[in-house]
Amino acid sequence: MDELRIENLHKSFGSLALFEGLSFCIEPSTYVCLLGPSGCGKTTLMRIIAGLDQPDSGHVYIGGNRANDLPSHARDVGLAFQNYALYPHLSVRQNLEFPLLAPIRRGQYARALIDQRVAAIASKLKIELLLEKAVNQLSGGQQQRVALGRALIRHPRVLLLDEPVTHLDARLRHEMRAELKLIHREMGTTTIHVTHDQQEALAVADTIVVIKDGKIEQIGAPLSLYHEPETAFVAGFLGDPPMSLVAAQLIERSGTRLLEIDGVPVEIPRHLAAAAPASSPELLLGLRPRHVELVAEGEAGAIAATVYLHEMVGRDLQISLRVASDIVRYRTRIPRGVNIGDRLHLRLKLDGARLFDRRTGKALRPNRTV
Amino acid sequence: MRDLDLVIEDGEFVCILGPSGCGKSSTLRMLAGLEPVTAGDILVDGTRINDVSARNRDMAMVFENYALYPHLDVYHNIAMPLVARRVRNDEIRDRVFRVCETLRLTEQINSRPRTLSGGQRQRVALGRALIRHPRIFLMDEPLGHLEAHLRAELRAEIRRLHEQRGTTTVYITHDQQEAGAVGDRIAVMNAGRLQQVGSLHDLLNWPVNRFVAQFIGEWPLNLLPVNLIAESGSMSIRVDDLAIPLTPMQTRRLTGAKLESPLELGVRPDDVEIVNVGSALSLRAHVAVVEPQGDTSVVVAETAVGRVNAVVPSTEAPITNSAVGLKFAIAQAHLFGPDGASLFTGLDNIK
Numbered sequence: 197m198d199e200l201r202i203e204n205l206h207k208s209f210g211s212l213a214l215f216e217g218l219s220f221c222i223e224p225s226t227y228v229c230l231l232g233p234s235g236c237g238k239t240t241l242m243r244i245i246a247g248l249d250q251p252d253s254g255h256v257y258i259g260g261n262r263a264n265d266l267p268s269h270a271r272d273v274g275l276a277f278q279n280y281a282l283y284p285h286l287s288v289r290q291n292l293e294f295p296l297l298a299p300i301r302r303g304q305y306a307r308a309l310i311d312q313r314v315a316a317i318a319s320k321l322k323i324e325l326l327l328e329k330a331v332n333q334l335s336g337g338q339q340q341r342v343a344l345g346r347a348l349i350r351h352p353r354v355l356l357l358d359e360p361v362t363h364l365d366a367r368l369r370h371e372m373r374a375e376l377k378l379i380h381r382e383m384g385t386t387t388i389h390v391t392h393d394q395q396e397a398l399a400v401a402d403t404i405v406v407i408k409d410g411k412i413e414q415i416g417a418p419l420s421l422y423h424e425p426e427t428a429f430v431a432g433f434l435g436d437p438p439m440s441l442v443a444a445q446l447i448e449r450s451g452t453r454l455l456e457i458d459g460v461p462v463e464i465p466r467h468l469a470a471a472a473p474a475s476s477p478e479l480l481l482g483l484r485p486r487h488v489e490l491v492a493e494g495e496a497g498a499i500a501a502t503v504y505l506h507e508m509v510g511r512d513l514q515i516s517l518r519v520a521s522d523i524v525r526y527r528t529r530i531p532r533g534v535n536i537g538d539r540l541h542l543r544l545k546l547d548g549a550r551l552f553d554r555r556t557g558k559a560l561r562p563n564r565t566v
Numbered sequence: 567m568r569d570l571d572l573v574i575e576d577g578e579f580v581c582i583l584g585p586s587g588c589g590k591s592s593t594l595r596m597l598a599g600l601e602p603v604t605a606g607d608i609l610v611d612g613t614r615i616n617d618v619s620a621r622n623r624d625m626a627m628v629f630e631n632y633a634l635y636p637h638l639d640v641y642h643n644i645a646m647p648l649v650a651r652r653v654r655n656d657e658i659r660d661r662v663f664r665v666c667e668t669l670r671l672t673e674q675i676n677s678r679p680r681t682l683s684g685g686q687r688q689r690v691a692l693g694r695a696l697i698r699h700p701r702i703f704l705m706d707e708p709l710g711h712l713e714a715h716l717r718a719e720l721r722a723e724i725r726r727l728h729e730q731r732g733t734t735t736v737y738i739t740h741d742q743q744e745a746g747a748v749g750d751r752i753a754v755m756n757a758g759r760l761q762q763v764g765s766l767h768d769l770l771n772w773p774v775n776r777f778v779a780q781f782i783g784e785w786p787l788n789l790l791p792v793n794l795i796a797e798s799g800s801m802s803i804r805v806d807d808l809a810i811p812l813t814p815m816q817t818r819r820l821t822g823a824k825l826e827s828p829l830e831l832g833v834r835p836d837d838v839e840i841v842n843v844g845s846a847l848s849l850r851a852h853v854a855v856v857e858p859q860g861d862t863s864v865v866v867a868e869t870a871v872g873r874v875n876a877v878v879p880s881t882e883a884p885i886t887n888s889a890v891g892l893k894f895a896i897a898q899a900h901l902f903g904p905d906g907a908s909l910f911t912g913l914d915n916i917k
Binding site for chain 2 (some may be wrong): 516
């Protein structure tokens with residue numbers, strides 16, 4: 197049985213339709229990231245799951261039960277927000293207990309059970325020694341754990357996290373995202389984590405749902421999205437750097453299919469050539485830096501390019517090159533002097549590159565031999 | 567802020583980088599004349615300008631929170647500084663059109679700010695500074711609140727304009743990647759003190775102290791508590807029960823130095839190699855988490871001296887919960903004393 201199922205969801209804001217028949221389902225104990233740029237609908241989707249927003253139509257099932265008509269507090273979900281929303285003047289213990297003592301649940305939890313729950317969650321989150329401290333005395337990372345603890349104290353079926361580490365500094369963000377993964381492994385709670393940060397999503401998720409303009413672009417495991425993006429959007433969004441997308445045209449020369457990039461014919465691996473339908477020769481080529489090398493002018497397959505930007509990324513020099521009206525990123529560890537506007541030549545090695553239909557943005561599917 | 571000494575060459579693009587509250591914005595405001603200086607001098611081309619009003623300093627400023635005039639279109643927003651200075655109308659028109667072309671705003675020239683995207687609005691704010699030909703540009707987190715892809719696009723634009731015009735620029739940011747993309751040199755500040763000035767490459771390889779080493783780099787630096795063992799002319803670093811011999815250059819650096827504990831070894835995650843458990847010169851570790859990032863993965867490993875991150879090719883990433891050995895590229899490591907100062911840095915033997 198699915199832990200969470202979204203069926204044919206519709207939601208509009210005034211005349212603006214956000215979701216027009218959104219559906220997906222999540223297996224139990226999965227760590228899911230809803231990933232997309234701001235305004236894509238990921239937060240609205242989370243709020244609908246939580247019961248904080250109502251869909252226009254469609255169904256939300258949590259643990260097999262339709263949740264649409266349940267108020268937020270009656271849904272089997274735990275919530276933790278970006279800004280924690282902890283009670284600053286209460287102690288850690290009082291914050292953790294709060295959901296169990298809320299008026300709506302009066303008498304539902306015996307004192308002994310509450311104490312037992314608090315002790316158990318505090319030990320799992322390693323905040324036992326902080327229980328009697330006021331929340332406003334804690335560091336950002338500690339507050340984060342308390343917020344997680346409060347969301348988990350009722351043992352919800354589904355844990356909802358809205359940008360849980362976004363606003364932390366780099367060091368703490370790295371620490372906390374590892375922590376989230378460890379806590380998930382320990383507790384096994386199905387988790388939905390909303391983020392716009394693709395590196396964070398790749399790092400923590402079992403499954404990533406990429407959303408753009410209220411539509412699902414692709415669902416899958418992090419590395420399958422990275423290596424086999426199904427749309428040009430996913431290709432240009434995931435990875436650091438993401439794939440460079442370059443306009444290419446499918447041509448045929450003496451029976452061989454080639455790609456033409458800015459007027460230069462480039463050989464393509466056979467399985468990709470076969471996948472490209474002759475009916476739509478207007479393509480986009482998706483390239484990682486490893487597909488690009490710099491060569492001397494006049495070498496076979498050399499494509500002229502001008503330097504658009506050069507920057508250090510860690511120990512690598514990244515050069516963004518303009519080819520016609522597109523940008524191709526090249527990386528090297530060997531330092532070299534380069535200026536914006538310099539003319540260079542690049543050559544493409546297309547093993548592992550992706551091809552997309554320029555009109556639909558959909559990936560061309562290589563014919564795999566069965 | 568105390569004892570800030572910084573010389574910026576003519577035509578140079580210098581970034582001031584640091585965490586929030588480090589004093590980088592105050593520095594810029596003092597340069598602009600918006601904040602009085604308690605003590606010390608600000609010189610431009612050798613002339614002291616402390617007492618010159620902001621208006622007469624001939625500097626143009628770009629802020630993170632651009633204040634565009636909502637009732638004026640792009641043309642008039644950009645033209646404003648020239649109108650205020652009573653420049654001739656035909657010259658204003660020429661310059662506005664040229665700036666709009668550089669910033670790709672020509673199509674929006676008659677639009678009001680509220681109809682523009684965030685990136686376009688920021689370009690208008692930039693245009694309003696660029697329309698002038700000031701002696702110095704001052705930019706305070708001009709891309710701070712934009713989305714990642716817009717930031718990358720606009721920083722290319724800013725760097726390109728600089729390479730074309732060569733106007734001396736001081737640029738504030740808390741993003742080291744951005745600083746490395748736009749600046750010739752980076753001045754790192756912390757708690758009101760200048761820490762180090764250099765290229766991103768220099769700061770990465772020759773940090774003067776732990777703060778700079780921790781602040782610079784794509785991934786957070788690993789810090790390991792270590793001891794130093796000296797015997798018969800050679801030195802080693804002891805990490806838990808592992809002794810790692812230092813390079814001759816590192817040994818020379820430490821010979822005769824006054825060494826107080828505790829010492830910390832700084833190792834970049836891409837200088838940690840995952841080897842079989844029990845391999846020579848490796849530290850025993852337990853793989854807690856593997857975080858794929860694409861071609862590389864971050865391996866979070868627990869050791870007797872705390873958590874260590876390693877960045878390895880995804881094809882070589884170990885399995886979660888397995889026991890592995892961690893091998894440190896000692897020649898590229900940094901050693902910090904109790905005050906945080908670098909005792910040796912990564913590429914000592916090359917510099």
